[in-house]
Amino acid sequence: MQATDAPTHTSTEGATLALAALVRHLMTGTGGGFFRELERLDLSLSQCKSLHLLGEREVASLKTISDEIGLSLPAVSRAVEGLVQRGMVKRAEDPDDRRAKRVTITAKGRRTFEGLLELRVAGIRAFVEGLEEHEREALADGLRPLMERPEIGALAPRR
Amino acid sequence: MQATDAPTHTSTEGATLALAALVRHLMTGTGGGFFRELERLDLSLSQCKSLHLLGEREVASLKTISDEIGLSLPAVSRAVEGLVQRGMVKRAEDPDDRRAKRVTITAKGRRTFEGLLELRVAGIRAFVEGLEEHEREALADGLRPLMERPEIGALAPRR
């Protein structure tokens, strides 16, 4: 077992530490523009998360948003209220269950959502563009197999 | 230019989108344990950032911490006060400039810092361990050149 175990462990640990370093570099280096835009739009992080969820699901109840982003119902109620006031989402009674509200994203909300998404990708793109050709090629080759995994590939921004 | 530009653009865009998806997957999937531990330790995010800085620099003034983590001086003053009360840092007058305080991490603070660091890496390790052999090898190969960059390699957790 020794002969086969060692290399596996080595590549696991090497990839783990390298990935941790890369993620940290990307987080510290590329997040600025995103948060500055959130501030400019006067959106709280909870509103950003809510908008993000609605950008992907078209429709959700406050309860669903609350469960999905792990925030209390009152907090979501107020966050969404702010989004309604900014014209980024609409809130209407659910005809099938009049206790619930159907929250939907508006065209303006969708533009905001996509702008924020692009801004987050932009930081990563700038990093990749700054790499040497061989680094970029190696990285692309290393990531390609992972994109085959549905749980990761599905997260890729649509082009 | 067309013939040489196109492949470069392709690998740039491919790597960008793949990296964005991977980072997102790692953020959403592996952050839970870290934040649960922060809550268990009753540490605010600002206290975590301050402790992190002190874990890497041994000593810093409140002003330095404030500048480095981008938080107001009063906020840092109170965050550090909490760390002092928990015995994770010491705060003493700077003999060279008696207006300033020298904040240093204690042994307890260092254990906490390293525990939090390991917890953050643990999520990434679990992800890497869950990969297929060929995925892991490809990922390790793809990341290795990046670790040669000082701005990234320096961020790798020490082993």
Place this chain on the structure above:
DNA sequence: TATTGTTATACTCTATAACTATA
């Protein structure tokens, strides 16, 4: 009775302003 959502209230964390001590 249980569930969805809103409103009331208390708490945490933050920034700005005012202040103290030192340079």
Place this chain on the structure above:
DNA sequence: TATAGTTATAGAGTATAACAATA
């Protein structure tokens, strides 16, 4: 005068509790 740090105060955002409407 300027700078490091603390204290006072106000504002944003959160959770729990109490409530109204509907299931």
